[in-house]
Amino acid sequence: MQTSKAPTKNSFNYAVSITAWLALIFLLAPVLLTAIVSFNSSFFIEFPPKAFSFKWYWNIANIAAIGQSTLISLSIAFVAALLCTTLAIAAALAIARYHFPGKVLMTAFLLSPITMPMVAVGIALIQFFILIGTAFTWYSLLIGHMVLVIAYPIRTLLASLTLMNPSLEEASLSLGASKFMAFWTVTLPQLKPGLISGFLFAFLISFDNYPISVFLVRGGLTTMPIEIFNYIAQNLDPTPAAFSTLYVIIVSLIIAFAERRYRIISYSIK
């Protein structure tokens, strides 16, 4: 009996492991191959690589408006993430701590921008901004990005709040702390992983956005993804490979640091 069952049991486990590792290789392969291409001296994408060269990294500086667009993307992403995280703290507290009619529907509404087609958000916003006469400004781009990223800090903060131990705050209140003091010194530090990962994802999603920005920019107002996209569309050389490799390295360092210091991953899973 046992011998007849053992092969089935093992074959299932083997199938799961093999598929999983293949899927992970699938996930990593393009990134690693892009890194290889970025160090190849050849003037177009070519395998196997011919000679080692750093020149495509220097050539990143020659992407049109790369400096200016990166500054705009950084400022938009930072302010959007900061404002959205602040708005999200209040909203997440209301949802986690209070019972009110229509709460489920309200939560679904607040999280809905994630599932809206981005082109729909872009098209809706640009028509609205033209209507009120503020189209193609830094502020209208900022608002577009806030709509884009608002759901991320709400989601991570709701997760943190449901994991949190409310008795600590109650203890500080009963020991004489004011409501504000209790929030500032007891609740907020416990929310840190949710705050950091919400801010981080809001920042990175905004920094990377193309489909909403493309409707909201014009002329000198441009973002980094738009310039990278245009460069890829017009050139065949591996400069974008160098850019991609740099991008992935920076993102990896940020995520690894945030996990080490604030345990963002462990908190956003449960």
Added chain:
Amino acid sequence: MNPHIPTIRDPITEITFWSRFGGAFCLLSPLLLFLAFFYVVPFANLIQESFRLTSLDGQVSDSLTLHQYIKTLSSSRIARVMERTFSMSVLTVVITLLLSYPIALLMIRIKSTPRTIILLVIFISLASSLIVRNYGWVVVLSDKGALNAFLQAIGLIQEPLRMMYSKVAIVIALVHFSIPSMVLPIYGSLLRQPRSLTEASLSLGGNSWQTFRKITLPLSLPGVFGGTVLTFALSMSAYVTPLMLGSPSSSMISQVAAEQLLVQLNFPYGSAIIVTLTVLTFILVAFYATILRRVFRADV
């Protein structure tokens, strides 16, 4: 009949609407104001715009009409693109699920260090730029790219295969993009399952496959639902990926709507197309949730 008793306040009837919901309302109001002004109003305006008429000289009239929707639904090009977008999205969801579920299963079985590494890889993928990840597929799939070089080196093909600018390239990139957002909800729902259930099933003589089919999979359906809905919605509205890896013959519906706005400057028609996509996606997701509830009695 003590006259003092009525002065004790009844906590249930005394609490007014304001004292119960005022705190929540104050906390929510800044965000709600923001979303009302910059999310609800623009979308209401978008819907209104889609009921407007454009004349040949580009003038938009004020009267409301179904013209743009009739045009959208009767256009054979829109129908073709919509059908293609739908079939590519379903294919993406199925492949993503088949690749992501094993990753989630593997993660609950292995030791904590490799698990953390896999989680880091998943999170870094999630946080990496979409354009960067799509460019990775340009590197792999182009004529002189990694895959063609590999296939030629092992002698499977002589001439490079044309893989770029096709539906295949788009689906591959969409699957690659979707894996992290599929793995995380499934992994979450697997973590919440008590270990004792699978152990009980195995010790009662069920094999691994039976245990998976009868215990693990049904209990993980809420996670599967969350992951598949997100993947489906993102694929249906994909814009950057078909733009980078597709050709006009493989264009998806968001591109057609965006083209009406950015190139044709026909705002009402573009609005009608994108509203149709949004409503259609919503109906399909609701239909899918009903099926999961009825057929699999899943709690989604």
